[in-house]
Amino acid sequence: MRVVSLVPSLTEAVAATLPGVLVGATDWCSHPADLDVVRVGGTKNPKVDRIVALAPDLVVANEEENRAPDLDALRAAGIEVLVTEVRSLPQAFTELTRVLAACGAAGPPRWLEEAEAAWSRLPEPARRRTAVVPVWRRPWMVLGRDTFAGDVLARLGVDHLYADHDERYPRVPLQELRAAAPDLVVLPDEPYRFTADDGPEAFPHLPCALVSGRHLTWYGPSLVRAPRVLGAALRAAHG
Known part of the structure; x- marks a missing residue:
């Protein structure tokens, strides 16, 4: 797989799970700190021509962070785009599983299982x-x-x-x-x-x-x- 990520969260998730799969990421993708891929501009103004030149199998994006016209331009160039929607913690876990599977993961990575466990063990707040x-x-x-x-x-x-x-x-x-x-x-x-x-x-x-x-x-x-x-x-x- 060759994947370009237009979302910092997803960049970190893919890089941690499938080293070597990412070929491009935005200028705002700061984690992991040693990520060595082609930078393709910002989340709101990605360089579509640069992404197309990377010939990715998949571009991962988010409905809030990325603009529809940019994603439409990538699709028009024949590139598959997976768009996530994350407005709650359970939705984040579901979408992360979907993205990682689309990028080639055989199953949930250990860090994702640890994250779900960490949030499931939260004690009831003493007061709100x-x-x-x-x-x-x-x-x-x-x-x-x-x-x-x-x-x-x-x-x-x-x-x-x-x-x-x-x-x-x-x-x-x-x-x-x-x-x-x-x-x-x-x-x-x-x-x-x-x-x-x-x-x-x-x-x-x-x-x-x-x-x-x-x-x-x-x-x-x-x-x-x-x-x-x-x-x-x-x-x-x-x-």
Whole structure:
């Protein structure tokens, strides 16, 4: 198989399971750190001609991260495209199994079994907390309805306040976010790179949890450690 991945999560998953199968990946595919493949541009602006030149048997993509016109152009060039939809943890496990099988895996890899086990063993939270979860600023945007990250947080005892919003990533003025009075603010380091010096100052009277965006939003080998990594960051926000 020759596979091109247009999704960082899937790049890591395929590389960890089937070394040598990937021939191309996006500029944003940062894991594994030693990945040595042709870079084909960004998730939103892949270089279709470069992908076609690699003559892949399969391109793996995602309905949220990649644009339909780019995927249509690849199909028009005669390339098979597998598009995933991941809006919950169970859906992530199902889609990962489907992608890896399409790439040639004989069965679920050990890391995927470990990830499912790690999430199935989660204890019931002592108490549930509310949160707002910005994913961008200038303008401020937060997690809304039907998101993978929102489902991950809910399983860790954190209910984000815009889960029933009409939009998946609504723009919400900062004053409204503050007035919502959540128990905490969850600030991931991607897609916007919130840091200790860039983000918490906007919420001076609220606890802020700086969390790993890879463990919050990626579905792949990072899911094995995600419950532990995210749980520690969320607990630290409340001391």
